[in-house]
Amino acid sequence: MWFKNLKLYSLTQDIDITEQDLEDKLAEFKFRPCGSQELATMGWGSPFNQGKTLIHATAGRIWLTLKKQERILPATVVNAELADKVAQIEAETGSSVGKKAQQDMKQEIIQRLLPQAFTKNSFTHGFISTRDKLVVVDSSADGKAEAFLAMLRKAIGSLPVMPLARQSVQIELTSWLKDDSAPKDIKILEEAELKALEEDGAIVRVKNQDLYSDEIANHLEAGKLVQKIGIEWSETLNAIIQEDLSIKRLKFTDMIKEQNDDIPKDQMDARLDANFALMSGEIVRFAERLKEIFNLTEEE
Incomplete structure (x- = not known):
């Protein structure tokens, strides 16, 4: 797991x-x-x-x-049955079915179909x-x-x-590219999302792109900030760091995952226990490192 x-x-x-x-x-x-x-x-x-x-x-x-x-x-199933029932009533009475009556019929259909x-x-x-x-x-x-x-x-x-981060870290993430100031144990990968400061500002998403290229530098000079960026940490994991310090698409490297390969595959509980111990330990280390990198403290 x-x-x-x-x-x-x-x-x-x-x-x-x-x-x-x-x-x-x-x-x-x-x-x-x-x-x-x-x-x-x-x-x-x-x-x-x-x-x-x-x-x-x-x-x-x-x-x-x-x-x-x-x-x-599915809503399509409910709506189709409702449409048939409404059409039948209107054909029989010659009067249209009001919104409240249709809502009541819809609830009846849902209650009947739920089981x-x-x-x-x-x-x-x-x-x-x-x-x-x-x-x-x-x-x-x-x-x-x-x-x-x-x-x-x-x-x-x-x-x-x-x-963990009570405010955005986009300024720090941006400086990793703009000032080439990423920590030594953070390797910048070739994926990022940049956004202009305005609420409805332009968004640039790049993949398989050198983030230290002139093209990216021009976006940064124009005032765009890093919202997401792909990183590798300490040869342990790859992930996307977001500006709120959420971590997405987390993948542990083979160097980590192979450490429990000696546990037989038929011993499922033992493998789950060992994998959880290994994974959670690395996540705690990563979280502690993020706190150091972004200077996060309880008094923040």
């Missing part, structure tokens, strides 16, 4: 909770499947495929998995490292990350977190 995106949050206060306490509190909000008339349900599941526990702890880092189930009821609808499961993974005062969510979307934090806060009563 290798995270693909990172939303990074700092714990602003210590959390006084044991692993068993956390397990017990999450159990109160354990995942259950959708009922026949429910569009969606959400709750805590096991990080392991067939696991019985709702947490998995390694080296003080606690892995959590939020599971969501949704009923798939027959297929379900889709999705998972949001994350981990807590109280020792490092860090919460990490594997998500590219703010909404999913916020849902994960909200459910965790609901379970344990309080979750004092703030984004």
Whole structure:
């Protein structure tokens, strides 16, 4: 289980909770499947495929998995049936069907079709490292990350977190290109997004492009700032860093992933444990390095 995106949050206060306490509190909000008339349900599941526990702890880092189930009821199906019903009523009565009546009919159709609808499961993974005062969510979307934090806060009563970067780092990212000032352990790759300062300003997206070329320099001189940039860090991972310090398209290098290749593939739980320990340790190191690079402190 290798995270693909990172939303990074700092714990602003210590959390006084044991692993068993956390397990017990999450159990109160354990995942259950959708009922026949429910569009969606959400709750805590096991990080392991067939696991019985709702947490998995390694080296003080606690892995959590939020599971969501949704009923798939395409709007086209509902609207087509509604259109047929409206047409039938209008043909029989000679009168048009008002908006409120159509809305009521639509709800009746949805309630009737819901029990027959297929379900889709999705998972949001994350981990807590109280020792490092860090919460990490594997998500590219703010909404999913916020849902994960909200459910965790609901379970344990309080979750004092703030984004790792509380303001944009686009000035610093821009200086990496403009002043050739990227840290020595950061290798700039050939992908970026630049944006003009105006709210509806021009956006330039480049891929497979030397970011130190004259073409990019001209955009920077014109006042565009770096919104996203591809990097490799310390021969450990490749990723896109965004101006809010979200990390997207995270890929660990073979040098990292091959470290657990000696664990037999049929020992799935052992491999998941080892991979999580390795991955989460590297993410914590990366987060600490980001704090150093961008001078992020709790008092920021």
